[in-house]
Amino acid sequence: MSSGKQLGIAFVIRIVLLSGIASADAADPQQSAPRSISEREFRAAYVDAAKKFNAAYQNIQCKARCRYRLDDPNNLSHKRRYDFTAHLLMKGDSAVTIQDYAQETPRGGTDTSQVACATSHYAFELHKTRRNHPYQLNYFTRTPDRVARTRLILGNDVDVYLCAGSFMYHNPFEAIINKPSFTVVKLERLAANPSGTDNRVTLDFKLTNDPWSISGGHIVFAPQLNWAVLEYRYRCDYSDTDYSIFTGRNSFSSPRKNTILFPMSCELEAVHHHSGMQPIREQHTAQLTDFSLGTVDDAVFRLSNFGLSDIPLAKPTSTTGKQIIAPRCEFKDIPANKTARQKVTIQNTSSLPIQLLGAMVPCTPSGCAYAEGLPLRIPAGQQGSFTILFKATTPGKFNTEIELYTDQPGQTKIRMPLYGTVKENAKVQQKK
Incomplete structure (x- = not known):
């Protein structure tokens, strides 16, 4: 065969191979550039996705x-x-x-x-x-x-x-996108990477005139998974020097497209920055x-x-009969970093049994209190006792009150004064 014929055949073979490669590239959507997405298209799609999330x-x-x-x-x-x-x-x-x-x-x-x-x-x-x-x-x-x-x-x-599919931390994205000052900074559809995975849409946004809330962020959505939130990062500015940055990553369990997914794992991090302090x-x-x-x-x-008892859940009724009065609870000179105990006795002066369901015991700058021995049932005309413990932290005086919860329709709350002093811990002082 002449050298001219060999060159011609080689040329034809090369054209055929290149054509085949080009055809394969055209048939493989993963190799083509992702289609762009407009803000209008994104908003319409996300509104529909939010409705599906809320319904499910x-x-x-x-x-x-x-x-x-x-x-x-x-x-x-x-x-x-x-x-x-x-x-x-x-x-x-x-x-x-x-x-x-x-x-x-x-x-x-x-x-x-x-x-x-x-x-x-x-x-x-x-x-x-x-x-x-x-x-x-x-x-x-x-x-x-x-x-x-x-x-x-x-x-x-x-x-x-x-x-997790529609929230950034505890902020539903549906509410964020509807804020008057919400502005799209960048909206982009990314090619699938690695090959065989679904496309992603990324959104950069900012908010203005929204104090104590989000000032801007970045989100990665999965459109084929009902626009589930895969990743996010946003910032909250509280002042010129104080701010927080929140980041999150979610994975989902269902392999089916266009269905409401269940989150499989969630990772969240919040870093709080304050002037003069480490994060x-x-x-x-x-x-x-x-x-x-x-x-x-x-x-x-x-x-x-x-x-x-479900009685506290009902709407309050008018007070009837004699009200139960709790005694004052006083702690004197508790050493810092120690726990003191105080027995509290309640007299049931009513004609019906009463149950103390629990207590709301607040913390103070000097320490925190909590109750033991509740719930407690006290028969009519009798008395019952439980214990208040105070975990002292910082020397000083404290004066607050405890709310006791009961199953009595006319008196579901009993207020009990709580006060006292925390002193320096001599043993701790000696170690210093």
Whole structure:
């Protein structure tokens, strides 16, 4: 064969091969540049996605294995790590979280289990001081702004995990995008990477005139997964020198496209910057399992679900009969970093038995108090006793009050004065 024919055949073969490669590239959408997306298109798609999320999450529950870390280099005594299991439940506007802690527990090691519940009408919190003890009521309110605040705080445990697909920490993106000052800085559709994965859409945004809220951020969405939030980073500016940065990453379990997904794992971090202080860091992680839809019953949002009377949940009634008066509780000269105990006796002067369901015991600059021996049933005309403990921290005087919760319709709260002094700890002073 002549050299001219060989060159011609080689040329044809080369053209065929290049054509085949070009055809394969055209047939492979992963190799093509991603289609651009406009703000109008994004808003329309996200509105539809939010409706699907809201409809699917009207009745949902799951279990979670959680870890919370707090690292405050400005005060080493604030360094904490809590490992706990949680049962998270939500139905409509109501939510409840039930948490069981491992070795280190909140409130200076006094709690082993906690429950927080918020509905549209009331909010309550329960705790146990020992795992085999009954729950006691340690907070209750029907005041609308306090109910709303409790629901917001509760959202840190419920919303950020159950609703991870549409939330940035405890901020629903649906609410953020509808703020008047919301502005898109950059909106971009990314090519799938690695090959075989779904496309992503990234959004950079800013907010103005929104004090104590988000000032700007970056989000990564998965359009094929109902626009689920995969990653986010945003900043809150509180002043010229004080701000916080929140970051998060979520993974989801369902491989099916265009369906409402269940979060499988969530990682959250908050870093708080304050003038003249080192950054304070919070970290949350959770592994979620046992999701179910349509299985949450209204009973879980009531005190009776946890072994207590539902009477405080009803609207207040007019006072009838003789009111029960609690004695003053005084602690004298408690050494700092010590715990003092005080026995409290309540006389039931009514003609009916009364049950003390628990107590709201506030913290003071000098230390925190808590109750033991509740719930407590006191027969009519008799008396019963429980114990108030005060964990002293800082020398000084304190003067506050305790709210005792009862199952009496006309007197669901009894106020008890709590006061005293904390003195320097002589042993600690000698060591210095």
